[in-house]
Amino acid sequence: MISRSVVAVVGGGSWGSVLASLMGKNVQEVRVWVRDEESAREMNAERSAPKYLKDFRFPETIRIMSDIERVLDGAPSVVIWALPAKACRDRARDFAKFFKGSELVLHATKGIEEGSMKRVSQILVEELPLRRVGVISGPNLAQEIARGEPAATVIASQFQEVVNVGAEVLKSPFFRVYPGTDVAGVEWAGTLKNIYAIASGMLDALHFGQNSRSLLITRGLAEMVRFGVVMGADAGTFLGLAGVGDLMATCSSPLSRNYRVGFALAQGKKLEEALTELGMTAEGVRTTQIVAEFARERGISMPIADALYTILFEGVAIPEMLKALMEKPTVPDRF
Amino acid sequence: MSSGEFGDSNLRLEEVSMQSPLIVFNSIRARILGDVIQKTSSSFPLASIENELTAALYLERQRLKREKRSLFTKSRLQKDRQIWNQVQHQLLQAPSESNREELLKQVLGHYVEEIGGHFSQDVYQFATKAVPVGFNFLLNAASVNTLLPWKWTEDVQHRMNLTGEIEHLRKLSKKGTILLVPTHQSNIDSILIGYVIFLLGLPPFAYGAGLNLFSNPVLNFFMGNLGAYTVDRQKSSRLYKTLLKNYSTRILKEGVHSIFFPGGGRSRSGAIESKLKLGLLGTGLEAELENLLEGKKKSRVYVVPLVMSYHFVLEAGSLIEDYLAEAGKHRFIITDDESSQFSKVLNFFWQLFKAESGMTIRVGKPLDIFGNFVDENGESIGANGLKIDPVKWLSSAGGNLTSDEQRDRVYTEHLGDTLVERFHAENTALTSHWVAFSFFEGLRDAYPDHDLYRFIRLSTAQRVLTWEKFLEKCDQVRERLRVLEREGRIHLSPELRDRTLAEAIEDGLRHLGTFHGNAALKRTSQNWMTTEDMNLLYYYRNRLAGYGLSRLADPRQRLPGRQDEKGFLV
Numbered sequence A: 001m002i003s004r005s006v007v008a009v010v011g012g013g014s015w016g017s018v019l020a021s022l023m024g025k026n027v028q029e030v031r032v033w034v035r036d037e038e039s040a041r042e043m044n045a046e047r048s049a050p051k052y053l054k055d056f057r058f059p060e061t062i063r064i065m066s067d068i069e070r071v072l073d074g075a076p077s078v079v080i081w082a083l084p085a086k087a088c089r090d091r092a093r094d095f096a097k098f099f100k101g102s103e104l105v106l107h108a109t110k111g112i113e114e115g116s117m118k119r120v121s122q123i124l125v126e127e128l129p130l131r132r133v134g135v136i137s138g139p140n141l142a143q144e145i146a147r148g149e150p151a152a153t154v155i156a157s158q159f160q161e162v163v164n165v166g167a168e169v170l171k172s173p174f175f176r177v178y179p180g181t182d183v184a185g186v187e188w189a190g191t192l193k194n195i196y197a198i199a200s201g202m203l204d205a206l207h208f209g210q211n212s213r214s215l216l217i218t219r220g221l222a223e224m225v226r227f228g229v230v231m232g233a234d235a236g237t238f239l240g241l242a243g244v245g246d247l248m249a250t251c252s253s254p255l256s257r258n259y260r261v262g263f264a265l266a267q268g269k270k271l272e273e274a275l276t277e278l279g280m281t282a283e284g285v286r287t288t289q290i291v292a293e294f295a296r297e298r299g300i301s302m303p304i305a306d307a308l309y310t311i312l313f314e315g316v317a318i319p320e321m322l323k324a325l326m327e328k329p330t331v332p333d334r335f
Numbered sequence B: 001m002s003s004g005e006f007g008d009s010n011l012r013l014e015e016v017s018m019q020s021p022l023i024v025f026n027s028i029r030a031r032i033l034g035d036v037i038q039k040t041s042s043s044f045p046l047a048s049i050e051n052e053l054t055a056a057l058y059l060e061r062q063r064l065k066r067e068k069r070s071l072f073t074k075s076r077l078q079k080d081r082q083i084w085n086q087v088q089h090q091l092l093q094a095p096s097e098s099n100r101e102e103l104l105k106q107v108l109g110h111y112v113e114e115i116g117g118h119f120s121q122d123v124y125q126f127a128t129k130a131v132p133v134g135f136n137f138l139l140n141a142a143s144v145n146t147l148l149p150w151k152w153t154e155d156v157q158h159r160m161n162l163t164g165e166i167e168h169l170r171k172l173s174k175k176g177t178i179l180l181v182p183t184h185q186s187n188i189d190s191i192l193i194g195y196v197i198f199l200l201g202l203p204p205f206a207y208g209a210g211l212n213l214f215s216n217p218v219l220n221f222f223m224g225n226l227g228a229y230t231v232d233r234q235k236s237s238r239l240y241k242t243l244l245k246n247y248s249t250r251i252l253k254e255g256v257h258s259i260f261f262p263g264g265g266r267s268r269s270g271a272i273e274s275k276l277k278l279g280l281l282g283t284g285l286e287a288e289l290e291n292l293l294e295g296k297k298k299s300r301v302y303v304v305p306l307v308m309s310y311h312f313v314l315e316a317g318s319l320i321e322d323y324l325a326e327a328g329k330h331r332f333i334i335t336d337d338e339s340s341q342f343s344k345v346l347n348f349f350w351q352l353f354k355a356e357s358g359m360t361i362r363v364g365k366p367l368d369i370f371g372n373f374v375d376e377n378g379e380s381i382g383a384n385g386l387k388i389d390p391v392k393w394l395s396s397a398g399g400n401l402t403s404d405e406q407r408d409r410v411y412t413e414h415l416g417d418t419l420v421e422r423f424h425a426e427n428t429a430l431t432s433h434w435v436a437f438s439f440f441e442g443l444r445d446a447y448p449d450h451d452l453y454r455f456i457r458l459s460t461a462q463r464v465l466t467w468e469k470f471l472e473k474c475d476q477v478r479e480r481l482r483v484l485e486r487e488g489r490i491h492l493s494p495e496l497r498d499r500t501l502a503e504a505i506e507d508g509l510r511h512l513g514t515f516h517g518n519a520a521l522k523r524t525s526q527n528w529m530t531t532e533d534m535n536l537l538y539y540y541r542n543r544l545a546g547y548g549l550s551r552l553a554d555p556r557q558r559l560p561g562r563q564d565e566k567g568f569l570v
Helices: A014-024 A037-046 A085-098 A120-127 A142-146 A160-170 A183-205 A210-230 A235-239 A241-252 A257-266 A271-278 A283-298 A303-313 A318-327 B003-007 B021-027 B029-042 B046-066 B074-092 B100-115 B121-142 B166-175 B188-199 B211-215 B217-225 B238-253 B283-293 B316-324 B342-354 B405-426 B431-446 B467-486 B494-498 B501-514 B534-544
Strands: A006-010 A029-033 A062-065 A078-081 A104-107 A133-137 A151-157 A175-180 B162-164 B177-182 B206-210 B228-231 B258-260 B301-310 B359-363 B464-466 B528-530
Touching (some): A014 A062, A037 A062, A085 A120, A120 A183, A133 A183, A160 A175, A160 B405, A175 A183, A183 A235, A183 A257, A183 A303, A210 A235, A210 A241, A257 A271, A257 A283, A303 A318, B021 B029, B029 B100, B029 B238, B100 B238, B166 B301, B166 B359, B177 B188, B188 B359, B206 B211, B228 B238, B238 B258, B238 B283, B283 B301, B283 B405, B301 B405, B316 B534, B431 B464, B431 B534, B464 B467, B494 B501
Parallel strands (some): A006 A078, A029 A062, A078 A104, A104 A133, A151 A175, B162 B359, B206 B228, B206 B258
Antiparallel strands (some): B301 B359, B464 B528
């Protein structure tokens, strides 16, 4: 059944490309939408995504296109949405008329909308003529999965059907899919961990060891839970792959974009400089702004996120902020 | 007055079709009831029947212990006992000696006889003639300036302020099956809704009415013959609930327009419904899906909210007491409240018609079974104004139209959320609600630390506001209401929206004060305002709960049904 189906990926960045190639082994055809015709042609010809992934080859079932109408023609059974959070609303609005309504949409975007604080699944339901939406998130560094290293992810949706079909199209001998229903929890976890990934990059640039990182991860997790629960998430979700799992991977890996931004900042680079150097989106910067401002307003205790905010946007120096954090009175070591 | 909206629509009563599906339905009633039993019994696997029957037996025994005996319930309860004694007896026998499947069918047969609606054309014609005459009589008798019989020209429909998507509803009733879902404040609702449907020139609707209404001899006669079917919220067994859902699905599939109160019972707090009963609500989707699977041409079911606003509610006193006692929550049904006392009902209508705009009834924007809006042609309109094809939403990843219980439950949850939002948006705030809300919140400013229960027990001396403070609060609240109205989140009555502050307040106080023995709100002297009944005041104030107007409310959260840290509905 699935082997004869057509699926689509909207967004041909590193994660979108890896998801496409995972599905490419299970289905008849994977159509990948990328923004400009030039890259589409190049990616088709090279069968790779040289811009993002080294030594990576697309399976034969994959076709890269820049015309969304062709990508969505005949209603692919599954559409994976892998665009940066910032682009989601506008792209969804533009693409809406090409959806038929029977598609199951899984998004792989980690981030939220500025202003409205809406999660990507909420944006998609508001803009697309369908309601069966889910989220895919976990400790999934694209390059490691591209290399075929063992890994796992979470697919969460209110609709069992979305989880089941999503797991089926993505299954692979080295990639496990765990089902979930707490969409808000998975989305917030995936969004919030980027804040701590930036901080983690800073710690490494300052040559701190594992104790410091563990301190950051553990107390960061507590902040994530406190914030998530206010936003309607289940606390338990943060103990899973999409929560602490993703947090550890992102905070530990020099491959993570947010980590790299933090690393560059601690080396004394300016924020704009660090972002240009990266050449890709680092969701964590915007997330830090949105979340820290909201937490201040609502009195949600998030000292680490707040400290990072002052460094990123209020020009406070890192050592100064670190000192302030270390001198803060402690609270009981729980959520 | 918004009566113009209604008065312009040419009402041609003689054109009311008597060839309604409900009449057709009645002629094949026996077969349908048989089908419903069959469908329900086959939905329980053979191996589970014993457990289901045992569970039902236990729940029914509990229920029968709680039920109060009265003249009208006596014979029903007797029959109930009979069948459940029989079930107990047979369950004690070995399965080889008593056929469990047969027993299940007997139980379902017993239930469906109680549920199954009935329709009599004669009674309908009598009722639709008699009720308007009665209403008009009361209306004209209640009007001060038309005391003389030959001057009795005022029409009751104008007094009802029937407004909203009336034409739209009429059109859709020809394109598909209507599932009318009203808010529920009072037992009077049932009478008014029946009358509204008649006024709109729509064919009679099947009406899912609480079994308790059938205990009233007068209502029982009418309801029993006007297509009402019974919904007994006391019966909680899975057998009963499944059967009831199958019954509702089936009549919707037959094209019989239906009504039920999605909130279950009457609102205890006075607030608009925030939690809906999704089981029955989901029968709309099930009916449409089954229609599609059977390839029926007229497959659509349209969900139309109906929101009624009253200046005063007959049973307000009993309802709010029940809410505050926390005995409410639909755990028991009040059987002897104000609505069972004839003089009080009469007085209620008298007051209602005496008031120039005693109520507003708004037909809300029609929705589809997923909660999308529906246009005049009966097409669902989704995100970005795109047409939604229900077939696509009900198809699996393989592209086939399928039933998927879990998927459909999620769709129905969404419909429920949308309905709660629409109920609030279609609500009409009246001056009485507004003065009650303003006074209540003004008083709360003086006692910020009191929780709900301490607050409503304030002494008479403490429950006062200066006239100035009251005016100020009224003005503030009205401004915020006007903003909400501009955002499409509520409607304001013309009296509330357009009159001067003093006039609007006077209107509100007059209406709020007239009906109940104790004044919910009154001006004691030039400078002071007070309330004689905090419970009642809270009840009327709650009509504006759920909008984030309360002092501690955070307007960014989903509000309906939420309480703040002090226990007040926000």
